[in-house]
Amino acid sequence: MSQNAKHLAVAGATGAVGIEILKCLEQRNFPVSKLTLLASARSAGKTLPFRGEEIEVQELTPESFADVDVALFSASGGISKTFAPHAVGAGAVVVDNSSAFRMDDGVPLIVPEVNGGDAQAHNGIIANPNCTTIVTLMALNPMHEAFGGVKSILASSYQAVSGSGAQGIAELEAQVEALARGEDCPAGSVYPKQIAFNVIPQVDVFQDNGYTKEEMKMHFEGQKILHAPDLKASVTCVRVPVLRSHAVAVTAVFDDKPSVEAAREAISAAPGVQVVDDPFADPAQFPTPLDCTDGDDCLVGRIREDLVLDKALTFWVVGDQVRKGAALNAVQIAELL
Numbered sequence: 001m002s003q004n005a006k007h008l009a010v011a012g013a014t015g016a017v018g019i020e021i022l023k024c025l026e027q028r029n030f031p032v033s034k035l036t037l038l039a040s041a042r043s044a045g046k047t048l049p050f051r052g053e054e055i056e057v058q059e060l061t062p063e064s065f066a067d068v069d070v071a072l073f074s075a076s077g078g079i080s081k082t083f084a085p086h087a088v089g090a091g092a093v094v095v096d097n098s099s100a101f102r103m104d105d106g107v108p109l110i111v112p113e114v115n116g117g118d119a120q121a122h123n124g125i126i127a128n129p130n131c132t133t134i135v136t137l138m139a140l141n142p143m144h145e146a147f148g149g150v151k152s153i154l155a156s157s158y159q160a161v162s163g164s165g166a167q168g169i170a171e172l173e174a175q176v177e178a179l180a181r182g183e184d185c186p187a188g189s190v191y192p193k194q195i196a197f198n199v200i201p202q203v204d205v206f207q208d209n210g211y212t213k214e215e216m217k218m219h220f221e222g223q224k225i226l227h228a229p230d231l232k233a234s235v236t237c238v239r240v241p242v243l244r245s246h247a248v249a250v251t252a253v254f255d256d257k258p259s260v261e262a263a264r265e266a267i268s269a270a271p272g273v274q275v276v277d278d279p280f281a282d283p284a285q286f287p288t289p290l291d292c293t294d295g296d297d298c299l300v301g302r303i304r305e306d307l308v309l310d311k312a313l314t315f316w317v318v319g320d321q322v323r324k325g326a327a328l329n330a331v332q333i334a335e336l337l
Contacts, residue, residue, distance in 0.1 A: 005033035008334070009068045009092065011060055011083060012075035013037035013048060016166060017097060020327035021072055022050050028331060038064050065090040070334050073097055074326065088124035095333045097128040097326050102221060109224050112332040113272045114141045119336045126333055129225060130217040131325025132157050132237065136248050137225060138273045138298040138324070139317035142266035144226060147311075148255035153233040155218065158240045158247040159203055160289060163321055164190050172196055172241055195241050203237035212237060245289035246321040249302075253312045260303050263313055267300050272324070273317075277301040287318045295320060296328055 008025070012018045018039075025032060035050055038060040047054040058064065060079070065071055065087040073080050073087075077100035084094045084101070101107040108118040109127045111134050119126055129137075136155060144150045161168035171188045175196035178186050185194050193200050204214035219233040268275050276299045278285035287299030298319035306312035319325055 005031040006069040006334075007034040007036070007067055008032050009036040009038055009065060009071040009087070011038045011064075011071060011073045011079065011087075012097075013057055014039045014043045014046060015074055016162065016322055017074035017326045019048065020322050021074060021331060022048060024323070024328050024331040026051055028335070030331060030334065034067075036064065036068060062086040065092050068092040070095065070337060072330050072334065074330070084125055092124075093122065093337055094125045095128060095330045096125060097330055099130065099217070100127075101125050102127040102129065102217075103224065109221060110333050110336070111137055111141075111225055111329060112336055113138065113270065115225050115227070116336050119333055128326065128330050128333065129221050130214070131163065131319075131321035132159065132214065132246055132248060133218045133221045133225070134325045134329055135246055135298055135317055135319035135321065136218060136250060137222065138270075138319060139267060139300045139315060140250065140252055141226065142270040142273070143252065143254065143258060143263050143313065144228075146262055146266040147258040149228060150226065150231060150252050150254055152231065152253045153218070153222065153235070154251040155233065155235045156249045157203070157235065157237045158199075158242070158249075158289075159237060160242040160244050160246055160321065161190075161195060161239065162244045163203070163239075163246065168195075169243060172243070176241070191239060195239060197241060199241070200239040201236060203239055211235070242289050244320060244322060245293045245318055246325065247289055247316065247318040249314070249316050251306050251309065251312055251314045253309050255311070257311050258305075258313045260305060260313070263303050263315070267303075272296065273298045273300060275300055275303075277303050286316060289318050292318045292320050294323065296324060298324060 037057045044059040046057045071087040071092045073096040077098040080098045080100040161172045171190045204212045214237045215235040276287040286301035302316035
């Protein structure tokens with residue numbers, strides 16, 4: 001595609017990621033000649049602001065993609081499976097934020113700062129990785145390149161309730177408010193246990209091997225994105241009572257012996273990621289989810305040599321999973337096109 005202004009469609013425009021996509025397009029001055037906003041029938045007729053105008057949301061149908069250049073999908077995997085082929089058939093390139101196509105052969109799985117060159121080898125669909133995978137690889141890839149390649153990952157994620165959508169936020173807020181008034185905690189429908197003042201070691205459904213689907217995404221997606229078919233990842237994903245932005249504690253084993261200083265230098269030189277790591281400052285410097293919320297960059301700290309595994313570093317990374325973990329990454333992919 002040329003660098004002329006594009007006709008963009010956003011499917012799932014009224015959701016949290018869809019709204020964030022519109023913010024990213026506007027803030028990054030993406031060249032938009034026309035913007036088509038698509039959502040379910042119940043959202044049709046609503047308006048959303050974009051560049052000083054109110055744009056009406058249309059119902060998503062198979063005929064929605066006439067003359068569209070790029071279609072950004074931020075809906076469920078089922079919606080993507082149903083409607084993405086119609087968009088491709090109409091001549092659009094689809095950037096899909098669901099898990100529907102991520103592991104399909106011939107569908108690039110892209111983090112622009114990591115493997116942006118892979119985006120050109122598409123057949124009409126480009127996939128956005130899982131948000132936790134994106135945040136982790138933003139920190140890991142500079143070390144992967146500096147230390148001869150990563151061999152294995154041990155990780156625990158601390159995932160905000162906004163990862164479950166507006167319902168997750170509402171459930172946490174309702175429980176916190178009730179408990180603050182001294183009332184019984186209301187039963188939730190999003191999470192299997194109370195999320196207020198608690199942590200829940202389950203994100204997504206359990207698989208036959210005892211890991212959840214979310215945990216296995218980092219294993220398989222990491223292999224594909226890093227072009228590292230032998231990479232192994234053992235992950236525990238935990239839902240925490242934080243509104244927005246995910247955090248991940250990672251221990252990574254490399255082919256070459258790493259050093260803390262070389263890791264800091266590699267990360268500092270990489271785009272889209274910053275080092276916030278001074279344990280001896282007063283107070284100690286390290287990133288938290290609040291530090292990266294509404295920000296483009298992922299933040300890395302607590303970098304140290306692992307005391308158990310050889311050729312390994314342990315580190316902590318945080319990133320806004322609605323923004324870099326979804327909306328911004330999709331817009332960056334569109335920019336690559």
